[in-house]
Amino acid sequence: MDTHDELLMLPRSALLALWLPAATAGRVPVARASRAVLGDDEPHVLTGAPDVVPDGGTLEDLLAAWAGSPCATAALLPVPGDVSGLPPGPADAAVEAGECLLVHDGSRSWALVPDVVEFGSVHEIGHLVTWTLHPVPDWRHRLPGVVGTLSEAEQALRHVLREATEALAGLDVARWRPDAAQTITALRSEADPGWPLPPGLPQRAVHVLASALRLRAIVDLATADDGGAVNLWQADQRSAALRHIDHAARHAVAAATLAAGQTAAGQTTER
Numbered sequence: 517m518d519t520h521d522e523l524l525m526l527p528r529s530a531l532l533a534l535w536l537p538a539a540t541a542g543r544v545p546v547a548r549a550s551r552a553v554l555g556d557d558e559p560h561v562l563t564g565a566p567d568v569v570p571d572g573g574t575l576e577d578l579l580a581a582w583a584g585s586p587c588a589t590a591a592l593l594p595v596p597g598d599v600s601g602l603p604p605g606p607a608d609a610a611v612e613a614g615e616c617l618l619v620h621d622g623s624r625s626w627a628l629v630p631d632v633v634e635f636g637s638v639h640e641i642g643h644l645v646t647w648t649l650h651p652v653p654d655w656r657h658r659l660p661g662v663v664g665t666l667s668e669a670e671q672a673l674r675h676v677l678r679e680a681t682e683a684l685a686g687l688d689v690a691r692w693r694p695d696a697a698q699t700i701t702a703l704r705s706e707a708d709p710g711w712p713l714p715p716g717l718p719q720r721a722v723h724v725l726a727s728a729l730r731l732r733a734i735v736d737l738a739t740a741d742d743g744g745a746v747n748l749w750q751a752d753q754r755s756a757a758l759r760h761i762d763h764a765a766r767h768a769v770a771a772a773t774l775a776a777g778q779t780a781a782g783q784t785t786e787r
Contacts, residue, residue, distance in 0.1 A: 524729055526711045528553065528630050528645065529617040530591040532575075533773040536619065537589055538714040538780035540582045550576040552712040557643045565626070565649035575647070585622035588656055590663075590774040592616045593732075593766040601662040601770060603627055603652035618655050625654045659774065662767075666721060666775040669768035673727050676761045714780050721776035728768035735762045 532553050539549035553575060554560060560575035562568075569577045592601050593615050599607045602616060606627040610616035617628040626649050633644040664672065709726050735758050 524709045524726075524733060526709070526725075526729070527591060527593060527615045527769075528632070529593075529615040529628070530725065530769060530773050531711070532617055532628070533589040533591040533777050534717065534780060535714050536579065536582070536617075537587045537777045538716075539579045540585050540587045540621075541780070542583070543716065543780065544714050546576055546579040546583060549579055549714070550574070552714070555712070557645050560630075560645040560647060562647050562649060565651070568649065578647075582621050587622065587777075588620040588774075589777040590618045590655075590659055590770050592618065592770050595762070595766070598763060598766075600767070601655070601659050603650075603655065605652060606648075606650040609648065609650075618652070618659065620654060620656055625652050625656075626650060627652045659770070663770040663774070664767060666724060666771050669728070669764075669771035670720070670724050672764045673724065673731065673768050676731065676764045677727075716779060717776045718779050721772045721779070724768050725772040725776070728765040728772065731761055731765040735765070 535544070535549040535552055538544045539546050562573045562575065562578050563571045568581050590601075592610065594600075594602055594607070594611045595614070596611055599611060601618075602610055606616060606629050609629045610627065613629050613631065615630065617630075619626045619628060628647045628649055631646045631648065633646075634641050635644060636642045663669070709729070713722065739755070739758055
């Protein structure tokens with residue numbers, strides 16, 4: 517996997533947000549959804565909700581337990597200082613993980629936080645993933661007001677894309693590693709990211725999701741360099757602009773997964 521592919525990997529919470537409603541609504545087989553989310557990981561295990569799945573049960577067990585339920589989902593990508601949309605209980609764990617999946621299974625609401633442990637060598641890395649289920653208040657009516665609609669997310673991304681272009685214009689790319697400069701060029705393309713997605717997702721939501729993750733990847737690359745700032749004020753201004761871009765991108769991920777998950781479950785979604 518090259519650097520570009522690693523930077524554009526769909527977070528596990530986002531991938532599960534897309535597949536879970538399709539599987540529980542019966543639009544795709546549970547086993548297929550589980551395989552798509554696992555990818556190259558070892559089988560994901562669950563803990564924290566023994567009345568749903570016994571501790572140590574698998575992701576496929578969870579999907580089967582919720583089969584037939586009209587599940588709603590949304591993926592959040594919290595960072596220190598910004599836990600917008602997160603219920604307070606799992607907030608610390610979600611910030612540490614950098615991601616969280618909100619689920620409403622038809623009767624109760626949950627926050628699923630993954631703990632990812634790498635193993636193996638640098639040449640062949642494996643991942644052990646444990647999802648902890650936290651019972652939380654119903655989040656479905658509050659979240660859209662926090663992260664915005666899909667249309668608002670799309671508009672915000674167009675705006676911050678201009679900001680990103682201005683921020684990147686100040687970078688002295690010649691001082692970067694050659695592969696970093698090439699990666700930024702690749703990230704700014706509209707190429708299909710090649711994610712394993714369930715059938716029937718609205719292309720608008722997929723496009724917003726891809727654009728948001730490209731912007732996050734560009735922010736990650738940009739913050740690894742001082743951008744040619746000559747004083748502390750310039751550095752602070754540039755950092756603030758990049759944080760604003762990342763904020764919009766993370767909210768767009770939540771809005772896109774919420775809308776796409778509604779479609780995957782066969783529910784009405786925004787047009």
